[in-house]
Amino acid sequence: MTVTAGGGRPRRLVLAAMIFAVAMTFIDQTIVSIAVPQIQSELKLSNTGVQWAVNAYLMALAALFAYGGRLADTVGHRRVVVLGVVVFALASLLCGLTPKGAAAQAWIVVFRAVQGLGGAMLFPAALGIVVQTFPLRERGKALAMFFGVAGGLTAVGPILGGWLTSWTWRAIFWVNLPVAAVALVLIALAKPVTEHRPARMxxxxxxxxxxxxxxxxxxxxxxxxxxxxxxxxxxxxxxxxxxxxxxxxxxxxxxxxLIQVRIFSVRAFLVENMVLGISMLVFIPFFFFASEYAQLSLGKSASEAGLYLLYFFIGFVVASQFGGRMLDRGGAKRPVVAGCAVCAVGFYLLAGEVTDLDFGSQQWSIVLAGAGMGLMLTPASTDAVNRASRLSYGEATGITQTVRNYAASLGLAVLGTVSVARFQSRLADSLAARGVPRGQADAQARSLAQSHSTSGGSTSSIPHFVRLDFAYATRTVFSVMAGVMAAAAVVAWFGLRRGVQQEIAEPPGREPGAAHPTGASAPPGTPDGDRQGPEPDA
Structure with a gap:
């Protein structure tokens, strides 16, 4: 039986509390990138240092999600959410208080990593609370709201960051403090109750x-x-x-x-994680490459580039609601396959339009790509977590989030290499066509491609051929993204089975790894003789 909110509190209050709790982690995935020039200039950071001010957070998230999920399942989901929110908020405060001088670089990198630790603790625990609060047949709709709002905040990050940095870059960290305060108040009001099982770490x-x-x-x-x-x-x-x-x-x-790796023998869990991993090669990277394109090729400011991404967010949020309802009614296969296919079409159309340098012609393609991603992401993530027992939702979430962040890092690296190589090739050809000797053209193109600026503003100072060459590089990236999402659709089509997921029973006393009645290996968190019985996380 699924545990609902404690004290008869409305489930929606629990959902709102968890959305506020994770909101900070999604905003911070993209908001800092907008303020990088100001941070580097004021703190006098090296190029490597400012890169790590962005990367330390993402790397800590990816490395520690498994720990956060396991901790939530063994210590208690509510306790870990509260601890994660507090750690994240304090780290945000200290990032905003980074002193100038020799200590600045080490200071901001360390506390960005601490932010990642806080996020790695609170996200799996928050999702575990939502999953245990809502019964299986209502879970898709609830998590559609959870992932739709929280995931869409990744797109809001650049918009909010552009506005806040007009005041001070430190505000992009301090904005987390009121969000954390609201989250803690809502958690105190909702008093979510879940089950956990004490165990050694x-x-x-x-x-x-x-x-x-x-x-x-x-x-x-x-x-x-x-x-x-x-x-x-x-x-x-x-x-x-x-x-x-x-x-x-x-x-x-x-x-x-730490992770019951035998859960990967459950076919649906394995396939959903494969789909999520393939899709995340393009999801987070899209925000970075689209922002660069909007600023360099279209000449948008940082805040205007955020509006470019808002169209993706609109499609994402709306379609994620349909994806959740489709999951509840007929299972994950149809929305996951359809979402991947729609997203592939959206990226394909967008790739054909970016070289026109006309934002108006691209809007519907951006919405379509976002809608496909939203239609896929909620059912795939929810169905994967549903494959775990109710005592292991945090651990299963830790696994899926580790896969997602790992894939996003890979996607950023590989697609970044593709973008730079294509931009450099186009620039060299353009310079040679304008009479620059080939050897000199290659050297200049290499330097420009490795250090191109996306500071935004008027395009009058940027030659038209440079803007166009970067647009062609972006077209290549978006074309690759279309192919990646088409591959995800193929994996989902052949790997997933039709039908609605059934609630997993939790027979007492089963040994670790023992078979379920369905023949699959026991999911993580299966009780055994060495563990205490489930305890309510009151």
Whole structure:
């Protein structure tokens, strides 16, 4: 039986509290990028330092999601949400108070990483509360609102960031404080009650998975600075992947593992995570590349570039509501396949329009791409978490979020390389066509492509051919995104089965990894003789 909100509190109040709790984590995925020029200028950060002011947060999120999910399932979801909100808010305050001088770079990078720790704790716990609060047949609709609003805030980040930085860049961090205060008040009013199962923390597994993800994400993120030809890039990626393989083997032999990796033998969970991983190669990267295109090729300001992304957000939020209802009525396959296909079409149409340098002609394609992503994301994420037992929703969420953030880092690195290479090639040809000797044209194009500015403003100072060349590079990126989403649709079509997911029973006393009646391996959190009975997270 699914546990509802404690004290008879309305479920919608619980949902609102959890949306406010996770809102900060989604906004911070993109809001800082808008303020990078101001942060770098005022604090006198190096290029590497300012890059890490952005990357430290994303890398900490990816590396620690599994820990946050496991902690929520063993300590209590509400406790971990509150702790995560407090940690995130305090880290935000300290980021905004970064002092000028020699300590500035280390200060902001460290507390951005602490923000990531807070986000990694609160998100799996918040989602676990929503899943346990709503019964299975209402879960799709509830999580459509959760993912629709929270996910859409990723697009709001650049708009809000552009407005706040006109006052001070520090405000992009301080804006989290009132959001955190509202979240804590709503949590206190809602008093959500969930079940958890006390267990030992697998710190060996935590060290392996955090190191593996951290190293490989470091390699992906630094590839644009170190370049793919640098041995350090590949050393980080390969070492990280080796540690993840070791982590998998160790977890299979651990009595109380950080992640019950046998859950991947559940076909639907595996396929949903494959679809989410493929899709996230383009979801978060889209905001970065679209923002660059809007500012460099279209000459938009930072805040105007945020409005460009708002069209994606509109399609995303509206379609996510339909996706949740389709999941509740007929299962995940139809909305996931349709969403991936619609998103692929949207990116394909958008790719054909960006070289016109006319924002008006692109709006419906952006909405279509956003609608496809929204239609897919809620059912895929919800259906994946539904495959876990009610005592392991946090852990399952930690897995799916780890996959999503890992894929987003890979997508940013690979698509960034594609963008720079295409931009450089076009620039070299354009310069040569204007009489610049080929060798000199190649050298100038290489320098411009590696250091192009997206500070926005009037395009009068940017030659038209440079704007057009960057638009062609963006067209290549969006074309690749269309192909990636088409591949996700194929995986979903052949991998998912029709039908509505049934509530997973929790028979007492089953040993870890024992088979379910369906023949699948036991999901994470399956009770065994060494664990205490479920306790309410009051």
């Amino acid at each position: 697998d710190y060996r597994g935590l060290a392996l998975v955090a190191s593996g993800i951290g190293l490989s994400v470091l390699g992906f993120q630094q590839s644009q600075i170190w370049h793919w030809s640098n041995p350090g890039t590949w050393l980080c990626i390969v070492a990280g992947l080796v540690l993840l393989v070791v982590f998998h083997r160790v977890e299979l032999r651990t009595a109380e593992p």
